[in-house]
Amino acid sequence: MARMTMIEAIRSAIDVSMGRDEDVVVFGEDVGYFGGVFRCTQGLQQKYGKTRCFDAPISESGIVGAAIGMAAFGLKPCVEVQFADYMYPAYDQLTQEAARIRHRSNNQFTCPLVVRMPTGGGIFGGQTHSQSPEALFTHVCGLKVVVPSNPYDAKGLLISSIEDPDPVIFLEPKRLYNGPFDGHHDRPVTPWTGHPAADVPEEHYRVPLGEAVTARPGTAMTILAYGTMVHVAIAAAEETGVDCEVIDLRTLLPLDLDAIVRSVSKTGRCMVLHEATLTSGFGAELTALVQEHCFYHLEAPVARVAGWDTPYPHAQEWDYFPGPARVGRAIRDLMEA
């Protein structure tokens, strides 16, 4: 067992996977010699050589397109898109190629591919380094979508993703790389040190895809969250004194519907929380599922708290970000509804 930040846990997952399976290859912009702009692949080129961890040209469609060809060959590429905001040139390759190859070839060709990308804001990244595009992936049949919220899960989920026989979009909340950020941007940064989920085994282990976890047990209402918002939800629950049950979804596709239904049926109230923009966000899907499956348990309409439907701003970052104050107000409103 070791103390790890999320960056170290991700690096450890890739390291362990490369060590166990020679077919795992890693490439992307700046990931080779330098080890990635967030340092997630630091030391891997030195350890595994230039043909298994290398720099790529600035071409996301090229990175993902080449990775698809490699996956069809039989390798297990784990590639990095430097920011989720940069993935759009690769969207065609991901949605119409990676996601479809198994089905359209009737299993002759498959695409065991992981595309890692830092997601979300909170680092003054402006509109091109802060986006949360998960709903653009959950809308695509054939992809799996994973968003970890802590180092232990990040490592176990990434190993599961690399070992998965299908393409996985692995979204890494960049504001969590170095600590369990709860939205209080004006307070000193809390490091992962001391957090129970920072105790990470150095060896191989898996956290299965498609299983949510209860991040905070409670009875008054259910908050469905993932990534950074898990920590925001817990902080808001503590600060309002409302006994919220926070469900960390961890995998958005396939979704652990049973865990959602179990919790909402128990609490009778549900809030859906994400940093991505509201309209047609993944929260819309969650809300629809909750009303379909829990309608007769609901004591109030499902509440949605999300980023505003504006581009992610620079100066107004903390007005945009759904922090503990906004979530707290919504919790009180939902209890009174």
Next chain:
Amino acid sequence: MSENDHLSLHVPEPEVRPGGKPDFSKVEIPEAGSVRRPPEDAKAEDIRDLAYSIIRVMNRDGDAVGPWAGSLSDDQLREGLRHMMTLRTFDQRMIMAQRQGKTSFYMQHLGEEAISCAFQKALKPGDMNFPTYRQAGLLIAGDYPMVEMMNQIFSNDADPLKGRQLPVLYSARSHGFFSISGNLGTQYIQAVGWAMASAIKQGTAISAGWIGDGSTAASDFHAALVFASTYRAPVILNIVNNQWAISTFQGIARGGSGTFAARGLGFGIPALRVDGNDYLAVHAVSEWAANRARSNGGPTLIEHVTYRAGAHSTSDDPSAYRPKEESDAWPLGDPIIRLKNHLIRRGLWSEERHKQMEAEIREEVVTAQKEAEKHGTLHAGGKPSMRDMFEDVYAEMPPHLKRQRQQAGV
């Protein structure tokens, strides 16, 4: 400098439109045998001239001449003729089947048969093509069963792809034929990735990417060339320049560049331009590129210069955008007639044997079609089950899809 006091936008136009007289006088056709054959390890910068010429082997008299001649035996040439004739007959039968409502859609190869048929003979088992919809010759020349192709076209209950794909978007891993996407250009970079993987694993197999003149404008084309160049991937990057992208003439994608092959030069990739209607030339050039890739010499870009004599697909009428007589005016002739004449001139073939083979092939194709139709056609007889639609979206069906399948009642 212009003396105009304002700017104007240049929108290229083809030489002629319907009603005009076909004019290919600007297509420069070098004499057969006149283009040099550099060593397979030549440096890209030393063979830049080959991106602007056209490598040709068969001359007007039907003789094979020059340094690119002689890559195939007599038997291989007769086999090549058979493959091209089979592909043409197959196309004719399937266009008829489409008109009879047995399938929704078809795309033929008329005039382009030499390219895929000859190219396949330069590959080895284990190599992988990433084709477009107009390279079925790779399957015919690779001895893939015609009846399987027809089952796919008819989306019947024996369709190897279970009715999931548009007709002619085949997939045949066993025959080195990657699943065709239907999106244009996307698979060019995948071919490069496949080749990179083969090199990473220190294997011996190479790959081949395929793209049309129109799709070279897509960003994936350029990504493919960058990656192929940077990592010296063992890949052959084929551009089939058949002059027309549906109704859009090749000048819209080519812009101010002299040739499509010349696109490779800026990437440091050796680029060869070949007479795509000359079976011997296509084979010789493909073999040159395959040998180069296999000996770790990296990628080669090949522009196959040809003409799409038929419609783009069963959904368009070329007389709406180009003169009807244009295909007869194409200066590089018909690939089947040219190879036939070459074989006759060498005493290896005759009109009689040709007619006899035509009859044999027709019989073979008709037999395959009868066999395929036993399994149904698009609107009649057996078809893939609704259950097949839900399978294989993932290796293991996730719970939400199981619920939907249940809702659908299967």
